[in-house]
Amino acid sequence: xxxxxxxxxSELLLGQITNTNAKFLSQQLAEIGINVYYHTVVGDNKERxxxxxxxxxxxxxxxxxxxxxxxxxxxxxxxxxxxxxxxPLVYDQAALESIENYFAKTRIxxxxxxxxxxxxxxxxxxxxxxxxxxxxxxxxxxxxxYILLPGPPREMQPMFTSYARPELLNILExxxxxESRVLRFFGIGESTLETELExxxxxxxxxxxxxxxxxxxxxxxxxxxxxxxxxxxxxxQQAEEEVLRRVGxxxxxxxxxxxxxxxxxxxxxxNSSIAAAESLTGGLFQSELTDVPGASSFxxxxxxxxxxxxxxxxxxxxxxxxxxxxxxxxxxxAELAENVRxxxxxxxxxxxxGAAGPEPLEGHPPGTVWIGLSRKGKETETFKLSLSGxxxxxxxxxxxxxxxxxxxxxxxxx
Numbered sequence: 322x323x324x325x326x327x328x329x330x331s332e333l334l335l336g337q338i339t340n341t342n343a344k345f346l347s348q349q350l351a352e353i354g355i356n357v358y359y360h361t362v363v364g365d366n367k368e369r370x371x372x373x374x375x376x377x378x379x380x381x382x383x384x385x386x387x388x389x390x391x392x393x394x395x396x397x398x399x400x401x402x403x404x405x406x407x408x409p410l411v412y413d414q415a416a417l418e419s420i421e422n423y424f425a426k427t428r429i430x431x432x433x434x435x436x437x438x439x440x441x442x443x444x445x446x447x448x449x450x451x452x453x454x455x456x457x458x459x460x461x462x463x464x465x466x467y468i469l470l471p472g473p474p475r476e477m478q479p480m481f482t483s484y485a486r487p488e489l490l491n492i493l494e495x496x497x498x499x500e501s502r503v504l505r506f507f508g509i510g511e512s513t514l515e516t517e518l519e520x521x522x523x524x525x526x527x528x529x530x531x532x533x534x535x536x537x538x539x540x541x542x543x544x545x546x547x548x549x550x551x552x553x554x555x556x557x558q559q560a561e562e563e564v565l566r567r568v569g570x571x572x573x574x575x576x577x578x579x580x581x582x583x584x585x586x587x588x589x590x591x592n593s594s595i596a597a598a599e600s601l602t603g604g605l606f607q608s609e610l611t612d613v614p615g616a617s618s619f620x621x622x623x624x625x626x627x628x629x630x631x632x633x634x635x636x637x638x639x640x641x642x643x644x645x646x647x648x649x650x651x652x653x654x655a656e657l658a659e660n661v662r663x664x665x666x667x668x669x670x671x672x673x674x675g676a677a678g679p680e681p682l683e684g685h686p687p688g689t690v691w692i693g694l695s696r697k698g699k700e701t702e703t704f705k706l707s708l709s710g711x712x713x714x715x716x717x718x719x720x721x722x723x724x725x726x727x728x729x730x731x732x733x734x735x
Contacts, residue, residue, distance in 0.1 A: 322354075322355045322356070322382045322383055322492075322493060323355070323356045323357075323358055323380070323381045323382050323383070324350055324355050324356065324357050324358075324381055324382070324383040324384070324385060325357070325358065325359045325360075325361060325377040325380065325381035325383070325384055325385070326342075326343050326346050326347065326357060326359075326360050326361070326385050326387070327361045327362075327363060327370075327373055327374070327377060327384060327385065327386050327387075328340050328342060328343060328360070328361070328362045328363070328386075328387050328388055328472075329363055329364075329365065329370060329386060329387065329388040329389040329397075329398050329472075330362075330364070330365060330388040330389065330472060331364040331365045331366075331395070333362050333364075333388075334362060334363075334364050340360070340362060341474055342387045342388075342470075342472070342474060342477055343360045343387075345474070345477075345478055345481075346385060346387070346481065347360075349481060349482070349486060351499040351501075352498070352499065353486070353489060353490060353493065353497075353498075354493070354497030354498060354499055354546060355383065355489070355493075358380065358381070359377070359380065359381070361373050361376075361377065365389065365395040365396075365397060367397055367400075367401050370397070370398070370401045371401060371405055374401075374402065374405055378465055381465075382464065382465060382466065383465070383466045383467075383468070383489075384465060384466070384467050384468070385467075385468045385470065386398050386402070386467070386468065386469045386470065387470045387471070387472050387477055388471070388472030389472070390438065390455035390457070390469060390470075390471050390472070391438065391455060391471075391472075392432075392434040392435045392437050392438050392454075392455075393434065396437075398469060399440065399441070399442065399458070399469055402442070402460075402467060402469065403442050406442075406460070406462045406467070407462075408442040408443050408444065408445070408460060408462070409442070409443050410440040410441065410442060410443070411440065411441065411442075411443050412436070412439050412440060412441075413439050413440070413441045413447050413456060414439075415447070415449075416438070416439040416441070416447070416449075416450075416454075416455075416456045417436065417439035419450075419454070420435055420436070420438060420439055420454050423454065435454070438454045438455040438456075439455075439456070441456060441458045442458055442460050444460070445458040445459060445460035446458060446459040446460070446488055448468075448470070448480050448484040448485055448488075449480070449483075449484060450471060450476055450480055451479055451480070451483070452475055452476045452479055452480075453471055453473065453475075453476035455471050455476075457469050457470045457471060457480050457484070457485065459485060459488050466492065468485055468489075470485065497546050497547060497548050498546070498547060498548065498549065498550045498553050499544060499545070499546045499553070500544070500545055500546075500547075500550065500553040500554055500557060501542055501543065501544045501545075501557075502542070502543050502557050502561065502575060502576070503540050503541070503542050503543075503575060503576045503577075504540065504541045504542075504543065504561065504564065504565075504572055504575065505538060505539075505540050505572070505573055505574045505575065505576075505578060506538065506539045506540070506541070506568065506571040506572055506573065507537070507538050507539075507571060507573055507580060507721060507725050508571045508725060509539060509568060509571040510534070510539065511532055511533075511534035511539050514532055514539050514541070514568060514571075515532055517567050517568050518530065518532075518541075518564060518567060518568070521560075521563065521564070527545060527546055527547075527556070528543050528544055528545035528546075528556050528557055528560045529543070529544045529545075530542070530543055530560065530564070531544070536717065536718075536721075537714075537717070537718040537721055538580075538721070539571075541564060543557050543560050543561060543564070544557075545557045545560075573725070573728060579609075580721050580724035580725060580728070581609035581610055581612070581613065581720075581724055582613055583724070583728060584610070584724045584727055584728055584731075585610060585613040585615075585616065585619060587727075587728060587731040587732075588619035588731070589615070589618060589619055591731055593619060593668045593669060593731065594619055594620070594621045594666075594667040594668050594669070595610075595619060595620060595621065595667050595668070595669040595670070595671060595727070596620075596621040596622055596623060596661045596662050596664070596665035596666075596667035596669070596670050596671075597610075597622075597623035597624070597661065597670070597671050597672070597673075598623065598624050598626055598632075598636050598657040598658065598660070598661035598670070598671075598672040598673075598693075599623060599624070599625050599626070599672070599673050600625075600626055600627055600632065600648065600657070600672075600673060600674040600675075601673045601674050601675040601676075601677050601690060601715075601716065601719060602673040602716050602719055602720055603625055603627060603716070604623070604625045605716055605717070605720050606623070606671070606673060606720045606723055606724075607620070607623040607625075609720055609724075621665040621666060621667040622665045623661070623665075624636055624661055624664075626638075626657070629643050629648055632648065632653070632657065636656075636657050636660045636661055636664070637656075637660045637664070638653060638656045638657060638660065639656065642656055647683040648674055648682075648683065649674060649675050649676055649682055649683050649685045649689055649691060650674075650691060651691055651693075651703040651705065653674055653691070654672050654673075654674050654691035654692060654693030654703045655672075655693045655695070655701045655703050656693075657670075657672030657674060657693055658670040658671055658672040658693030658694055658695035658701055659693075659695040659701050662695045662696075662697065667697075668696065668697050669694070669695065669696050669697075669727065669730075670693070670694075670695040670696075671692065671693065671694055671695075671723055671726075671727065672691075672692065672693035673690070673691075673692055673719055673720070673723060674690075674691050674693075675688075675689050675690035675691050675706075675715075675719070676688065676689045676690075677712045677715045677716050678711070678712045678715060679712060686707075687712075687715070688706075688707055688708040688709055688710070688715050689705075689706075689707060690705070690706040690707075690708055690715065690719045690722075691703055691704070691705055691706075692704045692706070692719065692722060692723050692726060694723075694726055694727065694730065696730060702726075704722070704726060706718075706719065706722055
């Protein structure tokens, strides 16, 4: 079964609210093996809604509508679908009594248009609304099935999980499980990753592999479909093993994790501590780390030393270092990392200095970044980056590189 989700409401097109319903429904449908190939958003307009319905019917078996079931004149979803498929609207007595009881209980005068919410299509399966007034419904006509759900997520989500989903399971002859796993990579571009996996991407059927680049990282979603959840997961595992055999050196975690979260896990695991001196990144690295619960167990503290005076006074960078090499230099990055580690008594010290842009700094072009990494008992390392993009983008990617270098160092820890 293929599905299309149609969200009805001009407020969505105007950007007044976000269509979170489509995300929720896509996830729910994937779990029971229903493919979603299109999301459509249409305003409160009968003609445009009919056009959207006809388009969806040409490419989907199941049409799921959210929104447009309320009492006002612009709530026209069920009226439009009723006319389109030739099913008259009738009052659902249970829904009408529930609405009347609500107004009686709250002592609010019930206006006549509220009765409209109790209308359902004849011979439809009524989906009770446990958290609102307008019921939903499921109706079948010829080869199509139509599900109508309310727009507010607090009403739509429980209605779908409690009532619509069980009805769909009854319709399906065979329920296939769709399982997905996202692998996260850093330090490799999307084009390089695709080249390394080209034959797998060309031959893919089930499971499927989908690379996606964003924020200086690359993710690879592996998706498998099978009647057995265990079998689907085994298919994913086999595909993952082949992927990591080729590009495993860039892999750092799964699904929604981040480099900072993985760094926190490894610091805790090794009972290590870290301190940071930030110029270029202005405290962004510290913010990322302290977003992780329990950061006090591995984060000793940090110093934002944006000016050269702060570098000298707070982190004790030698004046001659700044005079001879400048703030945008390997020498400055090394002293910052070493000194902050000693000052705050940590095992690791990391520093960020450079030119975030948009203007050059000390003759260095925007995107020039130096990261210093000091570890107790080892020689300090420095890393130079030449990053492109906006000022904010340079700073964010610098932090990710810092986490990446630390993770690589921790993986060597004995």
